[in-house]
Amino acid sequence: MKLNRIFNAIGFTLIGVCFLISAYRMFSRSRQETHSNITTIRFSHWQLEAGVREAFDLLTQEYMKMHPNVRVIQEPVPEKVYTNWLITQLIGETAPDLIWIGQGMNDERLARYFVPLTTYVNEPNPYNQGTDLEKIAWRDTYLDGMQGSYNQNLLEYYSASNAMHVVRLFYNQELLKKISGLDAPPNDYEAFIRLCDQIRDYSQKTGSAIIPIAGSQYNARMMLTPLFSTQMQKMIFSPSAFYSLRPEWSGGLATDYWNKAWTLEAPEIRSGLQLMHEMGRNMQPGFLQLQREDATFYFVQQRAVMIASGSWDSSGIHQETKGLFHVGIAPLPIPSSQSPKFSKYVLGPVSEANLRAAGGFGIPRCSKSFEVALDFQRFTTSRMGNQIFVDRSGWLPVIRGVNIPEELKPFQPRLEGYPDAFNFAWQADTKRVVDNSLDKLYSVSGGVDSFIEALKPNYGRAIADDFRSNIRTQYRNTLRIEVSTEGLKQLLKLHPEETKLEAKAEEMTEVLNMVETDLLRSQYYLREAGYEGVK
Amino acid sequence: MSFRNRLQIVLILGIFPAFALCSDLEEAWTKASLFLFNDAQRVVSRSTEEGRNRDYAQAILLLNTQPKTEANIQQSAGILRNLIEAKKDDEIGISSKYYLGRIAQIHQASPDPVLAEKIYRELLHDFPESPEASQAVVKLSLIRLYSGLTRDQARQRLAEVEGFSSLVKGNNALVCYHLLVGDYIIRFGGSKEKALEHFVIAEQAGIRRSTSRADTEIRIGMLARELGKKEIAQTYFKKFIGEFPRDSRTYAVQTLSAELQSGVQK
Numbered sequence: 001m002k003l004n005r006i007f008n009a010i011g012f013t014l015i016g017v018c019f020l021i022s023a024y025r026m027f028s029r030s031r032q033e034t035h036s037n038i039t040t041i042r043f044s045h046w047q048l049e050a051g052v053r054e055a056f057d058l059l060t061q062e063y064m065k066m067h068p069n070v071r072v073i074q075e076p077v078p079e080k081v082y083t084n085w086l087i088t089q090l091i092g093e094t095a096p097d098l099i100w101i102g103q104g105m106n107d108e109r110l111a112r113y114f115v116p117l118t119t120y121v122n123e124p125n126p127y128n129q130g131t132d133l134e135k136i137a138w139r140d141t142y143l144d145g146m147q148g149s150y151n152q153n154l155l156e157y158y159s160a161s162n163a164m165h166v167v168r169l170f171y172n173q174e175l176l177k178k179i180s181g182l183d184a185p186p187n188d189y190e191a192f193i194r195l196c197d198q199i200r201d202y203s204q205k206t207g208s209a210i211i212p213i214a215g216s217q218y219n220a221r222m223m224l225t226p227l228f229s230t231q232m233q234k235m236i237f238s239p240s241a242f243y244s245l246r247p248e249w250s251g252g253l254a255t256d257y258w259n260k261a262w263t264l265e266a267p268e269i270r271s272g273l274q275l276m277h278e279m280g281r282n283m284q285p286g287f288l289q290l291q292r293e294d295a296t297f298y299f300v301q302q303r304a305v306m307i308a309s310g311s312w313d314s315s316g317i318h319q320e321t322k323g324l325f326h327v328g329i330a331p332l333p334i335p336s337s338q339s340p341k342f343s344k345y346v347l348g349p350v351s352e353a354n355l356r357a358a359g360g361f362g363i364p365r366c367s368k369s370f371e372v373a374l375d376f377q378r379f380t381t382s383r384m385g386n387q388i389f390v391d392r393s394g395w396l397p398v399i400r401g402v403n404i405p406e407e408l409k410p411f412q413p414r415l416e417g418y419p420d421a422f423n424f425a426w427q428a429d430t431k432r433v434v435d436n437s438l439d440k441l442y443s444v445s446g447g448v449d450s451f452i453e454a455l456k457p458n459y460g461r462a463i464a465d466d467f468r469s470n471i472r473t474q475y476r477n478t479l480r481i482e483v484s485t486e487g488l489k490q491l492l493k494l495h496p497e498e499t500k501l502e503a504k505a506e507e508m509t510e511v512l513n514m515v516e517t518d519l520l521r522s523q524y525y526l527r528e529a530g531y532e533g534v535k
Numbered sequence: 536m537s538f539r540n541r542l543q544i545v546l547i548l549g550i551f552p553a554f555a556l557c558s559d560l561e562e563a564w565t566k567a568s569l570f571l572f573n574d575a576q577r578v579v580s581r582s583t584e585e586g587r588n589r590d591y592a593q594a595i596l597l598l599n600t601q602p603k604t605e606a607n608i609q610q611s612a613g614i615l616r617n618l619i620e621a622k623k624d625d626e627i628g629i630s631s632k633y634y635l636g637r638i639a640q641i642h643q644a645s646p647d648p649v650l651a652e653k654i655y656r657e658l659l660h661d662f663p664e665s666p667e668a669s670q671a672v673v674k675l676s677l678i679r680l681y682s683g684l685t686r687d688q689a690r691q692r693l694a695e696v697e698g699f700s701s702l703v704k705g706n707n708a709l710v711c712y713h714l715l716v717g718d719y720i721i722r723f724g725g726s727k728e729k730a731l732e733h734f735v736i737a738e739q740a741g742i743r744r745s746t747s748r749a750d751t752e753i754r755i756g757m758l759a760r761e762l763g764k765k766e767i768a769q770t771y772f773k774k775f776i777g778e779f780p781r782d783s784r785t786y787a788v789q790t791l792s793a794e795l796q797s798g799v800q801k
Contacts (some may be wrong), residue, residue: 111570144781152746154570213690236787242721243751243757245784251722347787354557354783448549478641479569483599487567487575490592493626494561507743508708513673513711514747520681528686 040071041369041376043361045100046079051315055392059380062388066379070372079103090364097373098361101159107151107480114362116156120374121146127382133400138378142398149354153477155507160381161360163312163395166411167222168350169333170299170317172307173326174423175210184330185306189227189275189342196282199305214294214304215283223332224276225310225423230334231272232422233347246419249426250470250522254463258529264459269424271399273441273448275335275342280442288438300324308332311411315394318407329410351417357398387473429465433458453493464531467522474519481512559584560592562648572599587627590614596636598642605644612638624662632658633667638673648682659702673715674698680719693725706740714736714747721754731758731767738771749779752773753788760795 032100033493047053053076060072075096077085083104089095090113101110121139128134128141139146139157171185179202186192196212203210213223236245239261240252247253252400256262263270284298300320309317313533314329321327334349362379365375379385386399396411397404404412425431433455441451488505495501559582566575576596582589594614597607615631615638622628632654640651655671655678662668676696680689696716703712717733720726734755742748752775760767772792775786 020707055772125681147781152744236784242718243754243761245753245757245787246750324734351783351786353781355781406546416784416786417606418787453783479603480572481570482637483595484568484570486595487564487569490564491568493560494564499683502744509670509707510711510714510742510747512745513677513715514744515679520677521722 020026032117036111037069038071038399039069039361039369039372040073041098041367041373042073042075042096043098043100043373043376044075044077044096045359045361046077046082046103047312048076048078049316050319051393055389055395057382058388058392059385062385063376063379066348071374072376090366095364095366095375098363098377101362102359105154107153107477110158110362111154113364113366114158115365115367116154117156117160117363118157120378121149121157121160124240125378127379127380127385131383131401133383133467138381141381141383141400142357143400144213144356144398146357151512153481155511159360159362160377161357162380162386162389163393164355164357164395164398164413165311166355166413167226167308167310167332168411169223169306169308169330170314171289171328171330172299172302172304172321175302175305175325176328179210179305180494184328185333187331187333189333189335189339193278193282196355200282202320211284211298211304212282212306213279214295214298214307215280215287216290216292217288218292219285219295219308220283222310224279226276226332226420227279227334228272229350229423231268231275231342231345233350233418234345235421236267236347236419240275247422249469250518251525253422254426254467255525255529257463258460264456268397270404270448270452271342271345273427273451277441277448277451283442285444288442296320311394311396311408314330314408314411318394331410333412347418349414349417351415351419353417354419355413364516426463427466427469429462429469433462434526454467464526464529467526467531471522471526474515475524478512478516478519481508481515484499485509485512509521560588561590563596567596572703573601575772576600583690587618587621587625590618591627591631594618594631598634598638608638608643610773611642627661628738629658629665629667632746633671636671636674638780640678648678663702664704666708668702669704670711673708673711675699676712676715680715686723690724693719693723707743709740710737710742713740714742714751717754721758727758727762730763731755734738734758735767745779749775749784752778756788756791760791765795 019184043056044142045052047055056074060074063072064070079258086095087097090100090109095113099114101114122137124135125133125138125141126280128136133141138160139149141478142161146157146160146163148161148164151158158214169185172184176182177187180195180198185195186404199212200212202208215223234529235241235247238247240247240256240457242248242252253262280287284304295304295307296309296313297316298304299317302325307317318327335346337343337346339346360376363370363377367373380389381399383399383401385396386402389395389403390397392404394405394408396413398409425434436458437451439456440446440454441448443450485505485508488501488508492501492505545766559578561574563578563582566572566578576593579589579593579596591614594611597611597614600607612635615635618631619635623632624648635656636654636663639647639654652675655675658665658671659668659675676699679692679696693716696719700712700716703709713733713736717730717737720730720733738748738751738755743750752771756768756771756775759765759771769792772788772795775782775788776792779785
């Protein structure tokens with residue numbers, strides 16, 4: 001009884017202490033923020049990879065040196081709670097002045113809670129003064145013309161990003177050399193598989209339990225999906241692409257599957273699956289059940305020679321392996337057009353030309369310091385700002401003329417190559433049934449046939465389910481875009497001299513008709529295939 | 536009007552002087568254009584402005600006020616009917632008629648394409664020169680091509696829909712109409728020559744959306760290449776390459792263009 005009381009007292013005391021600390025922190029923060037001469041802005045993101053926070057800190061310090069009356073505070077938020085945190089902050093109007101756009105974001109939230117930056121991105125960035133970019137519109141200073149920040153439904157720019165990313169193969173230079181005598185893994189698929197065999201032999205002979213590639217649910221997909229895609233490249237010329245060199249799921253591939261114009265038994269698909277199967281054998285058993293951290297652990301502990309990941313992980317991997325071994329970076333292996341087994345369906349390397357700047361900071365409408373937030377954003381995405389960011393974060397630059405440090409050169413996007421043509425998993429439902437069957441592809445007793453047999457009974461229906469969910473989205477979008485378009489037309493009547501408004505109203509009308517056509521066409525296909533319609 | 540509302544208008548109109556006169560309706564339409572429909576509806580509801588413009592705004596905004604209810608849609612239809620009854624041949628009257636068609640076609644719980652078609656045809660008959668009539672042609676084409684038919688029946692209607700082309704006025708409607716029909720032909724069958732013509736007309740009318748423009752330029756190039764119209768193909772391939780250097784299809788298009796140039800077509 002007495003012990004109970006003591007425990008209760010400790011519990012209540014702890015709660016009390018926590019409350020007091022929180023209250024103090026809140027009070028001190030609001031006191032700092034309301035200091036008469038100082039404007040405080042806060043920015044939040046979930047980029048907790050090594051080097052990124054430090055890069056933002058450098059930018060912050062640099063900016064505060066230039067603007068002594070401004071205080072900039074970085075508030076990183078863990079990825080797992082980001083969406084919930086974001087929604088709460090936006091609804092409560094307590095959001096920071098700059099928020100990384102991405103997770104938990106949709107058109108409605110963007111439109112409701114964020115300021116469109118279109119007007120500003122069409123003006124030069126003042127922080128580029130004295131450079132060849134000084135008279136160029138902010139958006140044109142971006143390598144991708146800021147396409148990554150443009151919302152195709154809302155027809156507005158809502159963010160300005162600091163980086164773009166590609167996927168590459170990271171390898172342990174010493175281990176690779178020791179086992180194979182090679183300085184880098186070969187890019188040619190067959191040679192790469194021979195290297196993996198060599199690693200496995202070495203492991204068996206020495207009892208060192210080293211595997212060729214560290215896999216996990218997260219990392220394996222990055223390596224296996226592009227391999228599969230290489231076998232689908234010629235589909236850009238298929239009827240499903242409707243002369244656009246881009247095969248479409250809705251209307252094209254989906255209905256063709258129902259009409260049996262293609263099956264899971266198609267030789268290209270079997271070939272793609274065979275590639276995935278062969279490559280999957282070089283990862284640790286049960287990799288589909290493992291998480292991102294598990295795979296990184298394998299690699300850092302030198303139990304795997306290679307790991308596939310995005311350039312966003314580069315700094316983290318380098319930091320964790322510092323003093324242990326040197327990390328090299330190579331492109332993902334793909335079958336060449338001379339490959340004896342897999343060349344039949346290959347056109348060439350996969351293009352990374354459409355790489356877009358990822359995410360970026362948006363400014364919520366509730367920001368009390370819009371001008372300062374915008375100014376900070378301009379600074380961080382100026383040539384100088386982006387150089388500071390790139391040098392410290394190890395992420396790829398987004399601004400034209402920023403020097404790419406030597407260690408980032410292997411991440412430079414490949415501009416020559418063919419587009420990705422087709423992936424098994426269209427949307428949530430097809431992805432689910434494909435994922436549920438993948439163990440059959442990689443298990444010791446399984447393989448391509450087992451996978452196809454497991455997938456076949458559910459695949460057609462999953463496509464229909466994805467179709468339905470697509471239709472629901474198209475329907476909602478049609479209604480929203482229609483009323484919004486009318487809003488623009490009415491504003492144009494009030495301001496007929498506004499050419500930008502006219503352009504936007506016309507583009508919106510095009511979007512409306514396009515989305516509505518997609519909707520009606522999808523409903524038509526679904527009906528034709530005998531699946532229950534959805535409004 | 537609050538500072539934030541003025542800021543929204545500054546943003547939507549670029550550098551337009553938003554501190555000039557700005558009515559409740561302007562604020563409401565600004566919010567609607569930014570997808571803030573409930574906020575826009577609230578502005579109209581509390582507005583003291585009166586007249587046809589206000590009623591029209593209320594009717595349109597009711598179409599997407601959340602939660603979307605059939606009662607709202609019917610209330611909107613009622614307001615639009617009243618507006619037409621009071622005056623059917625001014626801008627508001629014509630737009631109201633168009634939106635009655637849209638309600639029948641897509642907004643009401645059980646769409647009635649037959650009624651929508653009837654309304655669009657009346658609009659075309661009574662006000663053929665209005666922008667709404669041209670948009671009505673696009674919507675009418677959608678109904679004719681996609682509502683509840685087999686492919687064979689729909690293909691038969693294609694000729695009828697192609698006959699609407701002379702009714703379409705204005706570049707924006709031309710783009711929408713010709714993209715719709717060209718796209719239909721390459722998906723459901725029809726003359727590829729005709730599809731090419733539709734895409735070329737749409738492209739020349741000026742497609743605003745960059746992704747549609749990219750697709751259309753490639754489509755023209757690919758169709759022309761297949762039909763042996765090498766000059767057209769080359770023109771549009773080069774146009775695409777110049778305009779979209781960072782598209783993942785650019786390298787493929789460059790290869791096709793080089794093949795055409797050398798006369799070796801794979």
